[in-house]
Every structure is written in C-alpha cells, then in structure tokens.
Amino acid sequence: MRRRLAILGNGPAAGRLLDDLATRGGLGAFDVAVYGEEPHGNYNRILVGRVVTGAGVDEITTKPADWYATRGVTFHRGVKVERLDPAARRLVTSTGEEHPYDTAVFATGSAAAVPPVDGLRQPDGSPRGGVHVFRTAADCEAIRGRSRPGASAVVVGGGLLGLEAAKALSDIGLHVTVLHRGETLMNAQLDRFGGGLLRRAIEGVGVFVRTGTTAAEVIGNGKVEAVRLDAGGVLPADLVVFACGVVPRVEAAKASGVPVGRGILVNDRLATAVPGVYAVGECAEHAGVVYGLVAPIWEQAAVLADVLTGANPQARYRGSKMYARLKVAGVEVASMGRVEPEFDSDEVVQVFEDRRGVYRKLIVRDGRLVGAMLVGCTAAAPGLVQLFDRGDPLPPNRLDVLATAGGSAADPEVCNCHRVTESALVAAVRGGCSTLPMLADATRAGTGCGSCRGRLAGLIAEHAPGVPTRTT
Ligand SMILES: Cc1cc2nc3c(=O)[nH]c(=O)nc-3n(C[C@H](O)[C@H](O)[C@H](O)COP(=O)(O)OP(=O)(O)OC[C@H]3O[C@@H](n4cnc5c(N)ncnc54)[C@H](O)[C@@H]3O)c2cc1C
Incomplete structure (x- = not known):
C-alpha cells in the first residue's frame, strides 16, 4: 500500500512542496492529501493585492482545483485541520472528520499580526466594521467590498505589506494615509536614505505618509469613523488596514503536542521532534529563525521533498541568507x-x-x-x-x-524567487517559449514577486527565433 502523506495548509510552501515532490516522483509514491483552510486552489499570495484592485482570485491562482485531481492528489478545500493524533497517526478536521496519515507536513504559514489598539471591537465584542488585515484573498475581497472612491483609508504599517496595501487602495481612488511607527519606511530592508527615496516615490503616487506615529485607537459608532494617533491628533477614516507583520500559525501543531517556539521547531531535515511530522514555510522555526519571504521557503521545500521521497536522504537545510x-x-x-x-x-x-x-x-x-x-x-x-x-x-x-x-x-540569476539563470531562460526562449506565460510554465521565472518580468520580456525580444541576433 502507498504511504499516506498529509499536507496541512495550501499556501506557497505547500504549492512548492507539491511541485518538488512531483519532480522527484513523489506524487506517484504517496497518496497525497492537501488540507487547505481557504476555499481556493493554490494562489500566489505575493500578488494578492491585485484582488483589492479588482482581479479575481482565479487570475492569481497557480493550482486550480483540477490541478490536484489530474495528479491524483486529494484536495480538501476549505478544510481546516484542528490537530494530529500522532500516536494513532490520524488527523482531525474542524468539522470532526478523521483521516489517517503516515507522514504529515505542517505548511500552515502565518496570520496577520494585529497590535493591541483600542476600539478594534465594539462594546458587545463583535469586530468593528471597516477594520481589516491584508493577508488572504478573502481579506482583499473584504477590503475591496468596503472601498469607495473618495473614501479615506488609514494603513497601519509602512513595511512591504503596508505599502502594497496603500498603493492598491490609492489605485482604486481612496484617500490613503500610511502610519509608520519608525522614522524610515521599510526599515527592515532600507536605511534612512533608501527609505526617504521610497517615501518620495509613494507620496508621488498620491499616498500620504506619517512616520514616527501609529494608531492608538479606532473610533466609530458601529463602524470605523476615525483613528486616533499615539502622537496626538485624529484622522478621519472609513477603512483601517493593519499591515503590521505576521505571526506563525502554530495552533494546530500545539494542539498536536508538536514542540513550538515562535514557529514549529524543525531540524535540518525539516522534521519536528514527533516522528512522521515535518514543517515547512513560514510556520517553521529553524535554528531560531522564522522566515518571512518565499526564497527560503523554496530552499526548505526542496530539502523536504528530497528527504520524503528518498531522492536525496542526505539533503539538509542549513538556513537561508535573506x-x-x-x-x-x-x-x-x-x-x-x-x-x-x-x-x-x-x-x-x-x-x-x-x-x-x-x-x-x-x-x-x-x-x-x-x-x-x-x-x-x-x-x-x-x-x-x-x-x-x-x-x-x-x-x-x-x-x-x-x-x-x-x-x-558569468550566468546571473534573472528570477531570484525561483533561482532561474539567464542561460536557462535563453535556452527556453530558443526552445520556443515566446511569451511570458510559456516561459513561466517552462521555468517558473516571473511567477514569484514578478519584478523580473521586464527583463524576461527583454530576453524573449532578444532571443526568440526569428528575431535578428545581436552581434554587438
Ligand atoms: C501582500 C503580500 C505581498 C508579499 N510580497 C512578497 C514578496 O514580494 N516577496 C516575498 O518573498 N514574499 C512576499 N510575501 C510573503 C509571502 O507571501 C509568504 O512568505 C508566503 O505566503 C508564505 O507561504 P506559506 O505557505 O508558508 O504560508 P501562507 O502563505 O500563510 O499559507 C498557509 C496556508 O495554510 C492555511 N492553513 C493554516 N492553518 C491551517 C490548518 N490548520 N488547516 C488547513 N489549512 C491551514 C492558511 O489558510 C493558508 O492558506 C508577501 C505576502 C503578502 C501578504
């Protein structure tokens, strides 16, 4: 009988693991079942802001439901796993169903962090209308549903996520103010000078930025009407979006007795201390580090696929440079x-x-x-x-x-997200990939953050058969 592999979560880490299992023959060797709390096939979370500006989730979906069916993978869509029973090797879903497994992988990712701000809930405990986070397709659909041109939005957090949310809201006609506690936007990645340049650019697209302050209280009768700043003053707001970082989703691991620190603790094989249980992606903590970008996740997924399929039992994850x-x-x-x-x-x-x-x-x-x-x-x-x-x-x-x-x-990487080099891309283009989607299918290039797509288009223009070869 084939061994049963349960993957808990269906985000980018699970998607990449499925791809890496497939290239190692793992989808034939295991009975694979994917449990995804979200109701969609696997989508590119990096591009989720497009849902705010009007895209359908299908436009950013990389694995629609039929992808799983045609590869013999059982896809439990919209199903949350509550916990594992590692002794019995069974998992329990939030609807009380039980399913057996031999090997389980936590790929449960992260949730948006919400700071302790007064007024997020109404006096009866229900959430205040107009308060949102920016993480899932459902979050973005809710933000879009609440957004009206000319309305005002306050985005709390001037890191990558906050600026993405602000740009998306500004693009659909809202008056947007970003609040950032630090003095420099994206201060985890940029110094004051770089952050200042970015601020100039974001203000140039019409977004207002206030640094050195954050939200102290959300004010409103039933729904949001304003935000009180900790530095003093009140900003009118029809919508508040919190983009203040993430926290690893470890609740199912904890309920299963799997050791947890900030994330689910794994060793160099991505194994937890519980036999048959692994973790990958933003939910995993390796050598004291929880990663928040996709490049390290791709490295983890490759090692885990090597280990699980036996393609390279000696494969080890040694941490990633960020x-x-x-x-x-x-x-x-x-x-x-x-x-x-x-x-x-x-x-x-x-x-x-x-x-x-x-x-x-x-x-x-x-x-x-x-x-x-x-x-x-x-x-x-x-x-x-x-x-x-x-x-x-x-x-x-x-x-x-x-x-x-x-x-x-000599052979630079063009797509850093998927580590695709220029020579591999040129070979694919010369082999007939004459459009960006064809190049993406053949190499994955351009399907991560998308920032290399201009360069990919250039390579197609330069190297597609029929285009005169440059001699200089
Ligand atoms: C707007 C935005 C822009 C970003 N831009 C970039 C970028 O440019 N570059 C970059 O490197 N990174 C970027 N990131 C970060 C990147 O998206 C994450 O690193 C990546 O999504 C992590 O993947 P994951 O699969 O580990 O977790 P997640 O994406 O969080 O996916 C986990 C999935 O598991 C599901 N789940 C959780 N618990 C359970 C359970 N118990 N049962 C069943 N399902 C469960 C969740 O619902 C979720 O669908 C961005 C993120 C956002 C939100």
Missing part, C-alpha cells in the same frame, strides 16, 4: 543582508542619482559583500545576490558590481 527583490508602489527595491555597517572596518559604498531616483549601497567586510540595497533600479540585484549568497570576493573597484546590468557573475 534577500528580497520587490516592486513597492511601482518602485523597484532589492535588499540583502545588513542595512548598516556594524564595525568601523566595514566599507560602505553609496551611489545616489537624484534625478533618476536611484540609490545603491554596498556594505563590504573583508572584501566580501555583507549587505546591499538598491532603490529605483535593481538591475544589479541578480549579480549581487550571487556574490552575497556565495561569499565570493568583490572586484577591487566595488562600483564594477553596480555598473553591469547582470552583476559580475
């Missing part, structure tokens, strides 16, 4: 490693092009890159990511790594 390449409110941003120097001996290289709105910064230690940020132009990001990831020595003229579009690597 980098992000994003498009925030139309501005390209890339950031990796340190934001500021740590020691007097750290070298800092900064290039600022005011007219172009471009800022680039490198932090170099012992001749190697330990941090970089790019705002306004991320052409050098693929090469920098490779230098950062591998710890390769930088050329003596540090500016060389910023000057070349693809960085210094």
